[in-house]
Amino acid sequence: GQKGTMIGTEGYSPPEQYRGEATHLADIYALGATLHHLLTKRDPRLEPPFTFSERPIRQINGDVPAELEEIVYKALQYNPQNRYQSALEMKDALAKILKHKPVTYNISLPTTEPEVEIINNNGADNEDRLLWRFESGDEIRGSVLIQGGVVYFGSYDQSFYALNAANGEALWKYKSEGAIVGKPVFSDEMIYFGSEDRRLYAVSTSSGRLSWSYNTEGPIRCSPCVAQNHLFIGSDAGLLYAINLVSGKVTWKVNLGAAIRSTPFVTDSEVVVGNEHGEAMSIDFRGNIRWRFQAKRAITSSPIAEKGVVYFASLDSMVYAIDLKAGWAIWRFRMGKGSVSSPGKAGNSLFVGSADGCMYCVDASNGRELWKYQSGHQISGSPVLSIKKMAN
Numbered sequence: 001g002q003k004g005t006m007i008g009t010e011g012y013s014p015p016e017q018y019r020g021e022a023t024h025l026a027d028i029y030a031l032g033a034t035l036h037h038l039l040t041k042r043d044p045r046l047e048p049p050f051t052f053s054e055r056p057i058r059q060i061n062g063d064v065p066a067e068l069e070e071i072v073y074k075a076l077q078y079n080p081q082n083r084y085q086s087a088l089e090m091k092d093a094l095a096k097i098l099k100h101k102p103v104t105y106n107i108s109l110p111t112t113e114p115e116v117e118i119i120n121n122n123g124a125d126n127e128d129r130l131l132w133r134f135e136s137g138d139e140i141r142g143s144v145l146i147q148g149g150v151v152y153f154g155s156y157d158q159s160f161y162a163l164n165a166a167n168g169e170a171l172w173k174y175k176s177e178g179a180i181v182g183k184p185v186f187s188d189e190m191i192y193f194g195s196e197d198r199r200l201y202a203v204s205t206s207s208g209r210l211s212w213s214y215n216t217e218g219p220i221r222c223s224p225c226v227a228q229n230h231l232f233i234g235s236d237a238g239l240l241y242a243i244n245l246v247s248g249k250v251t252w253k254v255n256l257g258a259a260i261r262s263t264p265f266v267t268d269s270e271v272v273v274g275n276e277h278g279e280a281m282s283i284d285f286r287g288n289i290r291w292r293f294q295a296k297r298a299i300t301s302s303p304i305a306e307k308g309v310v311y312f313a314s315l316d317s318m319v320y321a322i323d324l325k326a327g328w329a330i331w332r333f334r335m336g337k338g339s340v341s342s343p344g345k346a347g348n349s350l351f352v353g354s355a356d357g358c359m360y361c362v363d364a365s366n367g368r369e370l371w372k373y374q375s376g377h378q379i380s381g382s383p384v385l386s387i388k389k390m391a392n
Contacts, residue, residue, distance in 0.1 A: 011046070036055075042060065079171065136155035139155070140156070145184045158180070158197075177195070194235075198215060200213060214250065220234075224264075232273075234260025235259075235260060251287075258277035262275070262301060267324070274302075301352075314339065319360070333368075348363060350364040351383045
């Protein structure tokens, strides 16, 4: 029951062993990692830890039976309680394959996100197959975070949840004193989120217990960002905070003059964020404001920065490209209505949604419209890009 020094081979060791918590279930995971290596010829020591789901066995080696793949991935479950609970149990499962008996488990492969699978039957109506459903006590207004086979999210019922991504079962719940509306962020086995109760929480991903909290001067209705060993987050009091991840103490805070509901974007030398008075600002790592850019209405959209340019949308119906060093506008693109959608970028294409119901694709170099897609309803969410490479 005591924690010890982490001893093991990186890539083969389960997450709990990195925390100094070793049981026989760690050996089940290590055996699963070894089988995965043998079946795919992909050395886990050369890959990020706990990323076996990103290398599906049967996609790499089509000769592997589906039943064997299921056994390996059950052994590789992130949470120990979801693995085989003994070597004998895993041995029996393997023995059933050798006897050509069907093996069925009520599990799914480790996944990076919950899925809704659409099946098209030769032009017939699509059939939605819901893998699982979880209902909280009130609205879920923030985006979920999927990390290590676990789904994390907050709810307006003043609770923060951790669910098994494979089956939707609750792993733990943490109760705050206010609604939770932002997307959480993960770093070093900790999950961080803010609440309308004016507090920032740091909670252990393994136990769901509070490590530390920090009281801000206003409700938190934005998502945090982790960089440079600090957590950056704003509040409705107009203050932007830089908080040390280890101690939970504030390194600096700066008053930006209006409520901050935009998620900060951190570069190598500065933090860029918007406020509800329509100002985009750059703040250095000492908490000094480097420049301000004024839009005509609120900047709730979270900025992104790449190659010296900052991109964001505003409720004034504009998408802006701002010089990161000087803070002046490179170009503006006008949409039909305002936007709270945070842009996404792939190559030279910038994507952003609008309250006019359109998803716009804009040339990131000059702000010209490449195309737009009319959804029929306002788009408040932010685009997520999936880039697939075509084989020659």
